[in-house]
Amino acid sequence: MLKFKVGELLTRDTGSLERYEIDTSYNFPDNDPKLLANLKGEVILIKTTQGINAEISNFKTEVELNCSRCLEKYPQTIKIPSMEEHFYTSKPKGIKPTEEISFIDMKHHEIDLSELIRQEIISSYDMIPVCKKDCKGLCSKCGQNLNKKTCKCDKSGPTNKPFANLKNLLK
Numbered sequence: 001m002l003k004f005k006v007g008e009l010l011t012r013d014t015g016s017l018e019r020y021e022i023d024t025s026y027n028f029p030d031n032d033p034k035l036l037a038n039l040k041g042e043v044i045l046i047k048t049t050q051g052i053n054a055e056i057s058n059f060k061t062e063v064e065l066n067c068s069r070c071l072e073k074y075p076q077t078i079k080i081p082s083m084e085e086h087f088y089t090s091k092p093k094g095i096k097p098t099e100e101i102s103f104i105d106m107k108h109h110e111i112d113l114s115e116l117i118r119q120e121i122i123s124s125y126d127m128i129p130v131c132k133k134d135c136k137g138l139c140s141k142c143g144q145n146l147n148k149k150t151c152k153c154d155k156s157g158p159t160n161k162p163f164a165n166l167k168n169l170l171k
């Protein structure tokens with residue numbers, strides 16, 4: 001469950017808070033990201049003068065990624081120490097049109113943390129995801145996954161070395 005009822009909290013004094021532990025399975029739209037483990041973490045909801053501040057800490061899950069070298073799927077543990085989002089009851093003054101803000105669903109008196117969590121998970125991916133540090137990747141000639149089997153392609157042929165002729169300038 002990534003939606004939290006905040007109707008009662010909205011009636012309390014500013015600074016009031018509610019704490020929750022999350023340990024739940026969840027399917028993001030289009031399976032992006034694809035979760036392999038439950039979402040786990042602590043949620044603190046704090047009443048502010050303009051809405052609710054949601055803090056998530058000690059967040060952990062596991063996702064499925066594709067290796068950028070061998071293209072195989074592999075599990076990646078995601079740990080995020082903290083994330084935070086403010087949910088407004090109405091549009092605050094002074095907000096620029098380019099700023100992205102979140103609102104409380106006043107019809108149902110709830111906030112949805114799924115988009116915040118999804119974006120934080122994706123932003124924590126490695127820039128170039130690899131299944132293991134010594135991944136050998138694919139053969140550039142036949143496409144064989146070199147982690148599983150070596151191929152018999154001729155590796156001695158011409159290689160793409162655009163600066164190879166620069167060594168002749170030193171003679």
